[in-house]
Amino acid sequence: MNYRITTFEEYETAYKQSVDNPEGFWEAIADNFTWQSRWNTVLEWNFTEPSIKWFDGGKLNITENCLDRHLATRGNKIALVWEPNDPKELSIRYTYRELYENVCRMANVLKNMGVKKGNRICIYMPMIPELTFAVLACARIGAVHSVVFAGFSAASIADRINDSLCEYVLTSDALSRGNKQIPVKAVVDEALETCPSVKKTLVVNRLNWPVHMAEGRDYWYHDEVQAVSGVCDAEVMDAEDMLFILYTSGSTGKPKGVVHTCGGYMVYAGYSFANVFQYNESDVFWCTADIGWVTGHTYIVYGPLLNGATTVMFEGIPTYPDAGRFWQVIDKHSVNIFYTAPTAIRSLMAAGVDHVLAYSLHSIKALGSVGEPINEEAWQWYNIHVGKERAPVIDTWWQTETGGVMISALAGITPLKPSFAGLPLPGIQPILVDANGEEIKENGVEGYLCIKFPWPSMIRTTYGDHERCRVNYFSTYKNLYFTGDGARRDEDGHYRIIGRVDDVINVSGHRFGTAEIENAINQNKKVVESAVVGFPHDIKGQGIYAFVILAEGEHDPKIIEAEITETVVEHIGRIAKPDKIQIVPGLPKTRSGKIMRRILRKVAEGDVSNLGDTTTLLDPAVVDAIVEGML
Ligand code: WTA
Numbered sequence: 001m002n003y004r005i006t007t008f009e010e011y012e013t014a015y016k017q018s019v020d021n022p023e024g025f026w027e028a029i030a031d032n033f034t035w036q037s038r039w040n041t042v043l044e045w046n047f048t049e050p051s052i053k054w055f056d057g058g059k060l061n062i063t064e065n066c067l068d069r070h071l072a073t074r075g076n077k078i079a080l081v082w083e084p085n086d087p088k089e090l091s092i093r094y095t096y097r098e099l100y101e102n103v104c105r106m107a108n109v110l111k112n113m114g115v116k117k118g119n120r121i122c123i124y125m126p127m128i129p130e131l132t133f134a135v136l137a138c139a140r141i142g143a144v145h146s147v148v149f150a151g152f153s154a155a156s157i158a159d160r161i162n163d164s165l166c167e168y169v170l171t172s173d174a175l176s177r178g179n180k181q182i183p184v185k186a187v188v189d190e191a192l193e194t195c196p197s198v199k200k201t202l203v204v205n206r207l208n209w210p211v212h213m214a215e216g217r218d219y220w221y222h223d224e225v226q227a228v229s230g231v232c233d234a235e236v237m238d239a240e241d242m243l244f245i246l247y248t249s250g251s252t253g254k255p256k257g258v259v260h261t262c263g264g265y266m267v268y269a270g271y272s273f274a275n276v277f278q279y280n281e282s283d284v285f286w287c288t289a290d291i292g293w294v295t296g297h298t299y300i301v302y303g304p305l306l307n308g309a310t311t312v313m314f315e316g317i318p319t320y321p322d323a324g325r326f327w328q329v330i331d332k333h334s335v336n337i338f339y340t341a342p343t344a345i346r347s348l349m350a351a352g353v354d355h356v357l358a359y360s361l362h363s364i365k366a367l368g369s370v371g372e373p374i375n376e377e378a379w380q381w382y383n384i385h386v387g388k389e390r391a392p393v394i395d396t397w398w399q400t401e402t403g404g405v406m407i408s409a410l411a412g413i414t415p416l417k418p419s420f421a422g423l424p425l426p427g428i429q430p431i432l433v434d435a436n437g438e439e440i441k442e443n444g445v446e447g448y449l450c451i452k453f454p455w456p457s458m459i460r461t462t463y464g465d466h467e468r469c470r471v472n473y474f475s476t477y478k479n480l481y482f483t484g485d486g487a488r489r490d491e492d493g494h495y496r497i498i499g500r501v502d503d504v505i506n507v508s509g510h511r512f513g514t515a516e517i518e519n520a521i522n523q524n525k526k527v528v529e530s531a532v533v534g535f536p537h538d539i540k541g542q543g544i545y546a547f548v549i550l551a552e553g554e555h556d557p558k559i560i561e562a563e564i565t566e567t568v569v570e571h572i573g574r575i576a577k578p579d580k581i582q583i584v585p586g587l588p589k590t591r592s593g594k595i596m597r598r599i600l601r602k603v604a605e606g607d608v609s610n611l612g613d614t615t616t617l618l619d620p621a622v623v624d625a626i627v628e629g630m631l
Contacts, residue, residue: 001307003029004274005426011414014426019453025427026054026456030267033306034069035060036236039263045454047481049466050474053240054264054456061234062243062266063140066305067100068234078310081284082129083329085176085316091333092129096308099132101230106130106137106221108228113200113219115168117142117235120245122166122198124148124157124188126175127315130204130221131291134170135301139243139262142235143168146245146257149292150175152573154190156255160247164257164463165197174209178320185211239263245463246294248400250472251484251503253515257463258294258400264456265403266306272404272425272457273303276396277337277366278411284363286312287339288326293510294400295370298457299339303404318344323351327359327386337411338386339368339396343508345378346539356385366411367393371509372541373497379418397421397497399483400511401473403457406430407495420496429453432489437477448501449487450480503597505534505542512576514597517544520571521578524564526551531587531595532578535604543579545604547626550583557583580604580631586622588614599623603630 005011018025023042030039039058045051070077079099082092094102115121121143125131131147138145148160161169171188174181185203189212192198203211204221213220237243243265245257273279285304289295291313304311312333318326318340326348330338348355367387369379374395383393393416396408407430409415409422416422424430432440432447440447451458458481462469476482486498500506503514514532521530528549537543548564561581568576588596599611608627614620 001032001270001274003032003271004278005410005413008413011410011426015424018426019429022427022453026267029271030055030263033060033065033266033270039239043454047474047479050470052454052458052460054454055239055267058239058263059236060239060263060266061140061237062262062302063103063136064234065266065270066136066302067096067103070096070308071100074308077308079305080129080132081310081312081333083312083314083316083333085178085320087321087325087328094129102129102133103136103140104230104232105225105228106133107140107232109202109221109224110137110143110168111141111232112224112228113168113202115141115143118242119143119168120146120164120166121168121170122146122148122157122161123170124150124184125170125172125204126150126177126184126206127290127313128172128204128206129313130172132301132313135291135297140232140234142237142241144242144245146247147292147297148247149290150184151292151575153570154187155571156573157188157191158194160255160257161191161195161198163247164245166195167197167199169198169201170204171201172204172206173211174207176207176315178317181207181209183209185209237262240460244297246297246400248294249504249511249513249516251513251515253513253519255513255516256465256468256472258459259461259463260403260457261460264458266302268404268455268457269298269302270306273299273309274307275410275425276394276405276408277339277368278413279307279309279337281308283336283365284310284312284334285337285339286314286330286333286335288314288318288344289339289341289370294403298404318348319351322355323348324355324358327356327361330361330364331359334363336363336365337368338364338366339370341371341509342369342374342378343372343540345369345374345382349378349381350539353385361386361388364388364391367391368396368411369393370396370398372506373499374419376418392416395419395421397495401459402455403459406451406455407497415492417494420490420494422494424495427455430495431480432487433477433480437480443489443491443493446486446488446498448477449483449485449495449497450477451483452480505532505544507534507542507544507575508540510575512544512572516572517546517568517576517578520568520576521546521548521564523571524567526555526560527564529587531597531600533597533600533604535601537579544576545580545582545600545631546578547582547584547587547600549586555583582626582629582631584622584629585625586619588623588626589618590616591618600626603627606630
């Protein structure tokens with residue numbers, strides 16, 4: 001690859017070029033990839049519809065870039081290291097050739113099941129190697145993958161399957177995380193009761209769990225893979241053909257299917273991986289995210305493999321069998337670049353420094369953070385105890401919608417400031433705007449973070465509802481992509497992300513819409529109405545605080561709380577469990593019926609010293625009652 005920036009001067013030059021001549025800049029980068037035929041135009045765009053086309057007319061298959069083109073030079077290099085949940089179980093290493101063959105085999109199995117280019121495939125699997133095969137196998141044959149994190153409930157899977165009319169589901173019998181074993185296929189079975197579009201499922205055997213296999217619908221992977229070949233031609237894809245859908249929460253109740261396309265996503269995933277992490281040929285890279293989230297898509301699977309890197313995939317959790325597991329795995333596989341989330345760092349910090357001091361960590365060259373703002377204390381702990389103050393700690397800001405890292409230091413190249421994401425990557429043009437949408441040009445300011453020029457891996461649409469994409473991201477401020485985040489820009493032009501400015505809560509780096517959680521809570525028959533807000537949480541970053549109005553009658557608060565929690569688990573998943581549930585007699589509403597969340601946020605934060613003006617409320621007395629019952 002010819003796009004690695006190696007000095008700060010090169011960064012500055014590249015940045016300038018990318019603004020002066022974006023098309024020339026990206027064309028030169030795209031030339032580093034294998035295309036079956038070249039594009040006609042580099043970029044056509046407008047942010048009003050929006051319509052964004054990168055490398056239109058170009059033909060490619062991203063898996064040829066992740067696999068085939070490495071075979072001659074890296075065929076025996078390790079592509080994927082799989083580390084199981086249980087440290088006593090053996091890890092598995094796949095060379096590029098072995099990964100290629102496994103992907104081709106799974107692609108052939110899918111073809112035999114009738115999967116065609118353009119079909120949507122829901123992948124609901126734990127972090128096992130077959131998940132990586134599955135993602136790439138879909139891409140190989142032009143099927144659109146929609147990975148759903150294996151912690152979501154049956155109802156959530158069904159919503160996602162029905163939204164994009166998936167025809168196939170790839171799953172496993174069960175999963176193992178920490179000391180728990182959790183059913184997976186049974187959850188899929190429940191979801192499929194309400195998913196008429198699904199024709200077949202493919203099931204990977206992970207734990208030998210007894211599962212129900214529906215005749216003519218469910219197939220075991222280990223049976224189907226017996227008879228297929230390890231070679232499968234890559235489907236020829238247009239640059240703007242859909243590569244994947246990934247559902248993410250917004251400020252409305254229903255998660256939206258963010259759509260990424262083949263060409264632009266490939267170029268940016270490859271480019272950003274190499275530059276942000278300053279990846280070198282012999283480096284071992286470990287991103288601890290789950291492939292169910294965008295971080296796993298771009299920085300476990302596509303980004304590393306596009307660069308011929310060795311990528312580590314971990315089935316377990318940071319605290320099993322103890323809080324030293326991450327560090328043990330780093331030593332075991334000589335990981336050079338480690339990428340995790342602030343919430344993991346904070347929970348390991350809380351477990352005590354002895355766990356980390358027990359390991360050498362001498363292989364570490366760079367550390368990354370993603371998903372939420374990293375507080376300075378966590379940054380320092382990471383820097384001192386994990387990086388031993390000799391590895392740059394980079395804070396990478398981006399979103400499902402952006403496809404790859406947008407604002408971040410390039411490890412060891414551009415300057416670092418704790419709790420700042422830093423400077424934009426070349427090709428990325430962030431701006432801050434005020435409440436009227438006017439650009440704030442000077443430095444040392446705060447504003448709403450927008451991007452004013454397209455980049456290759458940006459969201460193209462929300463599946464099945466383009467208007468929603470327009471309204472959500474392109475209508476708040478004219479001719480700008482609005483991120484939903486607030487940010488500060490310091491005197492040196494470095495960005496510090498403050499957090500969401502919409503009704504999205506970021507819990508342990510996972511996004512939930514407040515409306516989405518309220519919808520779930522309201523499914524409980526004893527609930528009349530609810531309002532959910534975020535509050536600062538030591539480990540999770542933000543916690544979920546639910547204010548709930550109950551129907552008339554006697555309720556035991558402990559029982560009702562447990563029931564509400566169960567309702568949320570059932571409708572979304574364990575990850576969205578409220579941390580606090582306060583039963584209230586009413587909600588602070590304006591005369592037009594709008595809930596004043598500002599007041600609820602103050603209560604949730606435990607700071608009721610200045611609740612502001614409450615005179616416009618329909619019933620100001622409600623506020624006193626809420627404050628009195630505050631948790
Ligand atoms: C937040 C995850 C501060 C932000 C890649 C964004 C961050 C949302 C950072 C996207 C960071 C992500 N510092 N905040 N380094 N990274 N965020 O779609 O609010 O799961 O809008 O993508 O997470 O979350 P998503």
